[in-house]
Amino acid sequence: MSAAQDGLDFDRVIPRRGTGSLKWDAAAERFGAEVLPMWVADMDFAVPDAVIADLQERLQHPVFGYPGNEGTMLQAAADWLAKRHSWRPESDALACISGVVPALYAAVRAFTRPGEAIIVMPPIYPPFMTAVEDNGRKLLLAPLIADDTGHYRMNWDALETAVRQAKLLLLCSPHNPVGRVWTAEELQRLGTLCADAGCVVVSDEIHADLSQHPHYPFPSLFPRSILLSSAGKSFNLAGLGGGISVIPDAQLRRGFLDELRRSQIQHTNLFALTAMTSAWRYGTEWQAALRQHLSNNARFIADFLAEKLPEVGYHPPEFGYLAWLDVHPYGADAVLARRLLQAGLGLNPGPSFGPGGEGFVRLNFAAPRSVLEEGLNRLRQALHR
Numbered sequence: 001m002s003a004a005q006d007g008l009d010f011d012r013v014i015p016r017r018g019t020g021s022l023k024w025d026a027a028a029e030r031f032g033a034e035v036l037p038m039w040v041a042d043m044d045f046a047v048p049d050a051v052i053a054d055l056q057e058r059l060q061h062p063v064f065g066y067p068g069n070e071g072t073m074l075q076a077a078a079d080w081l082a083k084r085h086s087w088r089p090e091s092d093a094l095a096c097i098s099g100v101v102p103a104l105y106a107a108v109r110a111f112t113r114p115g116e117a118i119i120v121m122p123p124i125y126p127p128f129m130t131a132v133e134d135n136g137r138k139l140l141l142a143p144l145i146a147d148d149t150g151h152y153r154m155n156w157d158a159l160e161t162a163v164r165q166a167k168l169l170l171l172c173s174p175h176n177p178v179g180r181v182w183t184a185e186e187l188q189r190l191g192t193l194c195a196d197a198g199c200v201v202v203s204d205e206i207h208a209d210l211s212q213h214p215h216y217p218f219p220s221l222f223p224r225s226i227l228l229s230s231a232g233k234s235f236n237l238a239g240l241g242g243g244i245s246v247i248p249d250a251q252l253r254r255g256f257l258d259e260l261r262r263s264q265i266q267h268t269n270l271f272a273l274t275a276m277t278s279a280w281r282y283g284t285e286w287q288a289a290l291r292q293h294l295s296n297n298a299r300f301i302a303d304f305l306a307e308k309l310p311e312v313g314y315h316p317p318e319f320g321y322l323a324w325l326d327v328h329p330y331g332a333d334a335v336l337a338r339r340l341l342q343a344g345l346g347l348n349p350g351p352s353f354g355p356g357g358e359g360f361v362r363l364n365f366a367a368p369r370s371v372l373e374e375g376l377n378r379l380r381q382a383l384h385r
Ligand SMILES: Cc1ncc(COP(=O)(O)O)c(C=O)c1O
Pocket: 041, 098, 099, 100, 101, 102, 125, 172, 176, 204, 206, 207, 230, 232, 233, 238, 241, 242, 243
């Protein structure tokens, strides 16, 4: 592929209003005013050309019955894990899911009973907490700890106490929104702690492909664990749904697959199967170019803030496109929300990520540079008032 192909030009502005987009079309309703949307985690980029071509080819056939090619997608997923993350699970270990969040919810039901405790490390992607609470389980929080530079680490004291009270831990690896790609040492320590206590780990690795550091699939270190993922974030296919679970341990897998079946979320739809297979087969070059663009954007944010908003705390994320900004010097959350709205900028408020999110906002920088620059100028305007 050459950079001339649409799919590799990450600075091309693609208007998304009027496409039924949550990020763009539902933003005014959500925020109460028109904003430049830099919130929910999808990207303003075209997917790889190969994905479009394969979807178009499938559309040429006018019948859209139940798909029977889940095995093809799972094979592409296994090949991708081997290529991208140097780990090849046995093909038995993989299964389809209807989405990562539904599978997180299912894991909660599969491995705990109502009223039991489940460990979650906030600030974190909100469905980790709602999966526990909506299912009538008890949230056991082990909040992450940040140092002065905004670099987060796990809270080992809290985790050591928590694993004695919980049978399940929901891990976000890499961790949205704080930008960490957990190292092999951190994962080893966590896995050993949980294994010794008999606490099962469910690892949501949906952002892993966009790591700027080596990423270690959790079950590659501890086979008695559950990996959930999809091409939704890393190939911008979130609207299609679907995904995979990877569980090397046969007994654990049976327990999880039984719950998927009881909840009837053990399938991935036709178009997601087509798109994900294509992305995993042909997306290597596109994704490498994307990671470069995102890394450049992350640096651009650092330079902008250092020059124009030096009081904003920012540690460039180790993966993906989510900047976790410490804006507490500029006022209380409610005041900030109002100022951002006045400046026409739509960001995720930090408190929505649970304890530890107060005084923060999350900015999605998966955008062309010109759009990112506009967003940062609006941020400056908001914080300067
Ligand atoms: C950590 C994490 N898991 C899961 C999802 C969504 O997964 P799905 O759309 O497959 O339910 C997101 C979306 O932002 C996410 O950040």
